[in-house]
Amino acid sequence: MRDPLNKRLGRQLREELGKYVIIFLFFVMMIGAVSGFIISDTGMINAYNESFEKYNIEDGNLEFTLDPDKDTIEDIEKDGGIKLYENFYKDEETDSFDSTLRIYGERDEIDRLCLWEGEFPSADDDIALDRLYAQNHDLKVGSSFEVSGRTLNVCGIVAFTDYSALYESPSDLMFDNDMFGVGAVTDSGFDSFNDDHLHYNYSWLYDKSPDGDVQAQEMSEELMKTVAEKAMLQNFIPAYSNQAIHFAGNDLHNDRTSILVFLYITMVILAFIFVVTTESTIAKEAAVIGTLRASGYTRGEIVRHYMKLPMYTLTAGAIVGNIVGYTLMEKYMAAAYLGSYSLTTYSVSFSADAFVLTTLIPFVIMFVINLAALTRKLTLSPLKFLRRDLTRGQKKKAFRLNTKIGIMTRFRLRIFFQNISGYIVIIFGIILGYSILFFGLMFEPMLDNFKEETVNNMIADSIYVLRMPAETDAASAEKAAMTSLETTFEKYKAEDVSVYGISENSRYVKIDHNGGVTISTAFMNKYGLKKGDSITLTEKYGEKDYEFEITGFYDYPSTIAVFMDIDDFCETFDMDEGYFNIYFADEKIEDIDEKLIMSKITEDDLTKTSRQMTRSMSGIMTVFKWFGVVMFVMVIYLLAKLIIDKNAQSISMTKILGYSNREINGLYVHTTTIVALLSMLVTLPLVDFLIGAIFKMVFMSYSGYFAYETDLTVMVKCFITGVISYSLVAFVLNRGVKKIPLAEALKNAE
Known part of the structure; x- marks a missing residue:
């Protein structure tokens, strides 16, 4: 029935x-x-x-300073239990737009390419480009562009399986699919580029694959020792630690x-x-x-x-x-x-x-x-x-309220206490809505501020890293030394630290030369370090540890770095007196052979984090903004309406007693308004604190440092958005109060 x-x-x-x-x-x-x-x-x-x-996909890759002979390769393969695959590349500057393109030859055995569109290269001037890099530079199959004075034709759009994230260097905080890209050409096309920027890179596969990251780390450490004994390493990146993969x-x-x-x-x-x-x-x-x-x-x-x-x-x-x-x-x-x-x-x-x-x-x-x-x-x-x-x-019984309080205020307090459970849920709804909205609004100004701080605190317009010391006549060039070590903090993953040796009368970096080291503010803020603390850093491709005492801080917000006197640098790392391997310069150095320049650090390199995050997250941040507003409106409307419905009989009774709709709104709707507005003001700092704590916790697992800073305008925008959203809700609630009939009080009378 x-x-x-x-x-x-x-x-x-x-x-x-x-x-x-x-x-x-x-x-x-x-x-x-x-x-x-x-x-x-x-x-x-x-x-x-x-x-x-x-x-x-490879188990790792390594780069030699000089290309080893066949016998050395065979010894490494035999003693290391691996198979090495030649995977040379050349970093070339594009002429048609500003970027660095990493060019590989044919990949038939290791790190094979996934074809999205078109076909693989067949002619010497053909190139298969990474999909994102091509997309960001408006290149498609059939397009042409200039690279190091040569015209290349895009024959295919591909995904490089060992570059699912376009990290130019494993030490980068963020990948960059705008200023950095990868492409593949034929072997003969690869040979036709000059060797000024040739990298002797080899990928390897283990004869017996490791079982998990722990074993992979142990095997890679043993392999690194084996390789270091037989040839001079420039780079060594096991796959388990390769951000690009x-x-x-x-x-x-x-x-x-x-x-x-x-x-x-x-x-x-x-x-x-x-x-x-x-x-x-x-x-x-x-x-x-x-x-x-x-x-x-x-x-x-x-x-x-x-x-x-x-x-x-x-x-x-x-x-x-x-x-x-x-x-x-x-x-x-x-x-x-x-x-x-x-x-x-x-x-x-x-x-x-x-x-x-x-x-x-x-x-x-x-x-x-x-x-x-x-x-x-x-x-x-x-x-x-x-x-x-x-x-x-x-x-x-309802607890007594002081009679010195005005009648309307006492009435509102009664309404508040009678509906306190609903108001508590409203507060949690506001926190949730604000969290989503805040997350959507904060990134753009935070990234802009990070970029501005980075540019304003650059050491020099360019830092030239040399393969070996070379002289220049550039007026602004200043010699310095640099090496790379790794952190050894127990709670956190090891990351690269750039260690600089600075001359005493440096025009670019002002530090204390009386012993100890000066660390970058990025290093200080990320790990909570202070003057007098000791830090232990270790060799990337060795076992030697170095302990330093912190004597000061240098305003360098984008890089985990340590600065020390260049004489102390040479003594610490067993270098000859007068050793240097970098130049700070505010102009382009043109009288050093390109083959002697390993890399060049510019504004583009230091700002790639903010640039890439802006590009990557702009779409999703828009979703968060609108979703936060919609959730805000829905939660407050639903709960505020319930409070009105719950008090429908009381509202009807006040109408019978002669109160106007405006006066009734002043009691019921305005009480909710006061709670909502106060909640918005009080919860904003709480939301800022919670997101900041989560943000710091998440970014501790990344290399480098990205500061969490809240722009005051974000707070203002959040509050204004909340007020406007609630205003729409209040308008609907006012109309709801008008619709409550006088008969409601009599209909439900006991």
């Missing part, structure tokens, strides 16, 4: 249409966005994991975890909003529930009845959300990653994992919390419902 209570569902839906529409949209937004992310993320992770075997994959996995945590936190908040709405509905229909219970309806039947509409709403939201996720949002989320990483081709298919994580688990969370709340509330006797007495135990 059909349950007659079902006839009430349509009427309940019409009466609470606004509430259920918002909850439906909320669910569609969350499931659509997160399922779209998980679906695209799963497809890309699967393709990424399969690429190691499919494209024969693993950063994208780690980011895909980490983002997946973060987005799911965010989803479940949001769902719990939404579930409690449901609890508040359900309790409001029960309070509103207490007499009806009491009559039904007295008429023979069981508690279970009443619970099922009040569960139906919320669950129907969630089911509809889940269906629409999944449709949106598999269509619109999947493409959008994938575009965010494909706009940052040079990933291989991937396919999208139905993901049971995504369905369970984004739909089934949130659905269960909502069901269990609502069921528990309803079951607990409906344990009261039918008589209590008929009397509209929903308290447990003896009803508490």
